[in-house]
Amino acid sequence: MKPVSLDSPRAVVAVIVLFAYNGMVIGTYASAIPIIRERLVLSSLQLAGMFVLTGVFAVGSMQVCGRLADKIGARRLCLLMIVPEILAAIGYGLAPSYPLLLIAGALLGTGNGGIDVSMNALAVQVERHRLDRGKGTIMSFFHGTWAIGSLLGSLAVSVVGTVIKLPPVTTLITCALVVACLGLGALVVAWRITPETDVITHVDESGAKMAIPAAAYLMGAMAIAFGLAEGTASDWSANHVQQVAGVDPRTASWAFTVMMGCMVVIRLTGDFIVARIGRRRLVYIGGAIAAIGYISAASFSSFPILLVAWALVGLGAGVIAPQVYAIAGHTAGGRGLAVVVTFGYATFLMGPAIIGGLVTLFGIHHTMFIPGVLLLGLIPLARVALREPAATTELTDAGTTEELA
Secondary structure, eight states: OOOOOTTSHHHHHHHHHHHHHHHHHHHHHHHHHHHHHHHHTOOHHHHHHHHHHHHHHHHHHHHHHHHHHHHHOHHHHHHHHHHHHHHHHHHHHHOOSHHHHHHHHHHHHHHHHHHHHHHHHHHHHHHHHHHHTTOOOOHHHHHHHHHHHHHHHHHHHHIIIIISOOOHHHHHHHHHHHHHHHHHHHHHHHHHHOOOOOEEEOBOTTSOBOOOOHHHHHHHHHHHHHHHHHHHHHHHHHHHHHHHHOOOHHHHTHHHHHHHHHHHHHHHHHHHHHHHHOHHHHHHHHHHHHHHHHHHHHHOOOHHHHHHHHHHHHHHHHTHHHHHHHHHHHHHHHHHHHHHHHHHHHHHHHHHHHHHHHHHHHOHHHHTHHHHHHHHHHHHHHHHHOOOOOSSSOOGGGTOEEEOO
């Protein structure tokens, strides 16, 4: 089989398949959690235990795969990590007991964490080779396809359950098995068209191993801000609008829909904006817009204004992660990317729980000031940590060199 070039259209399609499938796995799983809880009669403590276990395995997988992506290439890891995602979908769809559900959660964490880092590492190299040949950035578009996959996964659960009106357990099993089958298809397609990636050796001219650049940890601090912003928006936007505006739950759900819709749109168009103003400036603007959204959400109680506020959060927060991940991958390789993704992912998971504790202290309305303030703090960090990568396949600024695998 003829090797696929990193700057070819087939390479772009391969990354889209990986991002979209991972998004679909997570979207289906997240939407099915209420059914899983009801089916196994789980307590809040048991559900929290599953979330923690999934997160621990995800963070561990991120660290391992980030380093391996540099040493053996991201392609192998992307393909390998699809397998535990397929098994996880079967597991949470069919698990008859809590211990088996925990195994499914561990598989989901392993697959999601590993593919999250490795597919971003692959995407960074595809983008770099495109830039070398005068083509535009594409990282934001890749993240947009993840969001589309997540929406499709969530929509599938809703349609099967409320439109086709299958019983809850049948809905869960049907959607989980469909996702597993799609995973097999994604694996076959990705196997054929995913390109081999460059191996990155983090050594200096004398052969000594070099430390992860300090900028990666600064970008990790930035990831805390946008991870909390995205996590809070996903878990608390509808609840916030319901309590503050006094609307019913079905009406309040529009807050999440508007926020996610704006996030998808801005991610699909983000590369067009990057080409005109650059990544660092886009992060400034995105951070400011999302901060204004959160501050507005904490200051007003009118339903229309709150919808606009959450739309601003989606527009602003949606452009930050793709740019930060891209710069981290370009300047620090897979291991630096693993640092940033881990900070962002851990905050995305734990942040909403922290917000929940703060809500009990300060009330849900004014607690929304906290993500807004953190997003404002992201802007000066961006001035120090973010540098536009040069269009070259040699990562000299990060103290790394690349050799073709």
